[in-house]
Amino acid sequence: MATYHIDEGAAGEVAVPRRYAWIVFALTFGLLISDYMSRQVLNAVFPMLKGEWVLSDTQLGLLSGIVALMVGLLTFPLSLLADRFGRVKSLALMAALWSLATLGCALAQNYEQMFIARFLVGVGEAAYGSVGIAVVVSVFPREMRATLSGAFISGGLFGSVLGMASGGLLAHWLGWRWAFAGMALFGLLLAALYPLVVKESRISTPCRGAKGSAGGRNPLRSLYSSRSVISAYVGSGLQLFVGGTVIVWMPSYLNRYYGMETDKAGAAAAIIVLCSGAGMILCGMLSDRLCKARPDRKISLAIGYCIGSCALLSLAFALPFGLPQLVLICLGMFIATGTSGPAGAMVANLTHASVHGTAFATLTLANNLLGLAPGPFITGKVSDHIGLDNAFRLVPLISIAAAMVFLYARRHYHKDVARLEGESSPSIAPDPAINEGHTEVRA
CATH class of the missing domain: 1.20.1250.20 (MFS general substrate transporter like domains)
Known part of the structure; x- marks a missing residue:
């Protein structure tokens, strides 16, 4: 077998x-x-x-x-x-x-x-x-x-x-x-x-014996010890504020402004979510393909995804209701989730290999507390005062804040990776983009 x-x-x-x-x-x-x-x-x-x-x-x-x-x-x-x-x-x-x-x-x-x-x-x-x-x-x-x-x-x-x-x-x-x-x-x-x-x-059963392998340092410290990894958490969470909010409120948007029944609104919103899923996969593949020699370019792509989604969604929600608006929403959502791949790669590169599971739990924490939880609630609150259509025009602006956070991470990324590798190079699972020969580094 x-x-x-x-x-x-x-x-x-x-x-x-x-x-x-x-x-x-x-x-x-x-x-x-x-x-x-x-x-x-x-x-x-x-x-x-x-x-x-x-x-x-x-x-x-x-x-x-x-x-x-x-x-x-x-x-x-x-x-x-x-x-x-x-x-x-x-x-x-x-x-x-x-x-x-x-x-x-x-x-x-x-x-x-x-x-x-x-x-x-x-x-x-x-x-x-x-x-x-x-x-x-x-x-x-x-x-x-x-x-x-x-x-x-x-x-x-x-x-x-x-x-x-x-x-x-x-x-x-x-x-x-x-x-x-x-x-x-x-x-x-x-x-x-x-x-x-x-x-x-x-x-x-995962190996749990990496304790103390980082030159006597606590591996959990790498979860928060660099400005770049904290920026990855924050930037990812802020960008998901946009994507998560549009996904949650889109069926209601289609029902109110396009007159769709519940079943048709759900099906149309599902197509937009599929665009987001395809974008998550394809934007991640694009990041790996274009950044083999320069892993830090993934952060530049993340910034581009933030700015691009902001532009497309802002334009979409400024247009009259109709097919052109829906097409632009699909395109905007296609790249809005594109930061997931680069953010995940940053977290993996900037944390100790023995705590990668906990690192991704921390990323999930940031995604939910900064994006997925407050996004729908705040948008609903704003919608009660100015209408859902006007609230949607404000949501894409959060991507600008996400882009600024990723830009801050890019300034410190090389220094933070070098410091982590200096502390525990035998225990860090490198980004395949850093090591094109795929040679495994082990203790």
């Missing part, structure tokens, strides 16, 4: 059957899709909730933002707990919690009950991204990790598409409660199946 040989460092190699590795990826990817379907189905039924419960845009934005807020606050501590008590068991429990909470949304009788249910959805989803990707990379060889990481992260956007599109259809034909119930049943099925197939004993 064909196997993947997973390097365990001092512990030697572990052989994982290829078929089993891909089954683990498929199930973990499926749960990530369920995660985002449960999170984003709410956006498709905004118009129905607003009419039935007489809600303001501020209240609707808070229902969306509370999930991202809990993900941001809890991703770090829950990731640490999952590493300690078992990742497979933790993922199954997370999936069961967010699915039951989504079922609670279907049963909610008022805004307060819906808010509590959405709060619990956020708790369940908090650490899934960082823990899920840790499980995926543990069953594949080192040389496949970049490809699998990108593919896994894109599952969030595909889940958003499915959540809004299928949720819009279910809400249109059966009512908004069935939109939530459908997402819940899908998640509960996968949550029950996952621990039956994926076993902790059959996946590679």
